[in-house]
Amino acid sequence: MTEHPGRFGTRLAAAVATRGPLCVGIDPHRELLLSWGLTDDVEGLRRFTDAVVEALAGTVAVLKPQSAFYERHGSRGLLVLEDAVATARAAGALVLLDAKRGDIGSTMAGYASVFEPGHPLQVDALTVSPYLGPGSLEPAVDAARRHGGGLFVLARTSNPDAAVFQHAQLDDGRTVAQAVVDQVGRWNTPDWLVGDPAPDPASYAELQGRWGGDTGSFGVVVGATLAELDVDLDGLRGPVLAPGLGAQGGTPADLRRLFGRGRAVVPTVSRDVLGTGPDVGALRAAAARWAAELAG
Numbered sequence: 001m002t003e004h005p006g007r008f009g010t011r012l013a014a015a016v017a018t019r020g021p022l023c024v025g026i027d028p029h030r031e032l033l034l035s036w037g038l039t040d041d042v043e044g045l046r047r048f049t050d051a052v053v054e055a056l057a058g059t060v061a062v063l064k065p066q067s068a069f070y071e072r073h074g075s076r077g078l079l080v081l082e083d084a085v086a087t088a089r090a091a092g093a094l095v096l097l098d099a100k101r102g103d104i105g106s107t108m109a110g111y112a113s114v115f116e117p118g119h120p121l122q123v124d125a126l127t128v129s130p131y132l133g134p135g136s137l138e139p140a141v142d143a144a145r146r147h148g149g150g151l152f153v154l155a156r157t158s159n160p161d162a163a164v165f166q167h168a169q170l171d172d173g174r175t176v177a178q179a180v181v182d183q184v185g186r187w188n189t190p191d192w193l194v195g196d197p198a199p200d201p202a203s204y205a206e207l208q209g210r211w212g213g214d215t216g217s218f219g220v221v222v223g224a225t226l227a228e229l230d231v232d233l234d235g236l237r238g239p240v241l242a243p244g245l246g247a248q249g250g251t252p253a254d255l256r257r258l259f260g261r262g263r264a265v266v267p268t269v270s271r272d273v274l275g276t277g278p279d280v281g282a283l284r285a286a287a288a289r290w291a292a293e294l295a296g
């Protein structure tokens, strides 16, 4: 029987306490492979991924490989992803698989198998889409609870046209985005009561205090590119993944403007760090620059 690794929220707070909150996305776009002088094939993909993992897995709290850029290369691309995930986790980084999964319940359970010990692509957390309704994600919530995993649910995404759907109003007057946040908040309430080993209340309170935010295992995605924070996050009790920094225009000042300082925010950057490669030292320096700016 494999030991439970502990709740994701608690593990995330602990990683942030020692490494800071920065998440770096691993997005091996064709353009990036070519700009690194690599070929746009599985060999290039492997060299790119190995360099990013070598540079950052020992220092950043979270690495977020984008599944699309591995799937692009077929089964051999997925092998590269599996190796990278295992190496990154062994080096102490939490791995958030960015695959934006979302389907009816029974299929969702299949996607959520990435939380199971022994799965070739076992990860710490997964991005998911709530478009099929909150109930569709429940099997992933259950699997995450059983195996100490976490979910980040798309709520207010960073792309400019997102509000068309995400600001749509429900009968009760809430926006779709707010309904997503509220649902995720409900999943966080009994997080440690169902299936997981209960955290020691004192250390939980200490972790909350250290990060200045809540540490439930279920989070939402809210872009750093928003003109204003148009969802109420007070009932979330979990982390916020904030993409859109750098290449999409978001800045550390935007993060402070949107979220203040008292929240468990995980800012995530991909191209702005990856574009400094292939030199491992340059990648590390770029991530360190972001970390310093975010701390400032």
Ligand SMILES: O=C(O)c1cc(=O)[nH]c(=O)n1[C@@H]1O[C@H](COP(=O)(O)O)[C@@H](O)[C@H]1O
Pocket: 025, 027, 066, 098, 127, 156, 157, 158, 159, 221, 222, 223, 243, 244, 245, 246, 247, 248, 268, 269, 270, 271, 272
């Ligand atoms: O879930 C995500 O990570 C995500 C949500 C969102 O609202 N916007 C967004 O850009 N992302 C992802 O974050 C990464 C952004 O990359 P950069 O714009 O290069 O930093 C991509 O992998 C996107 O798929």
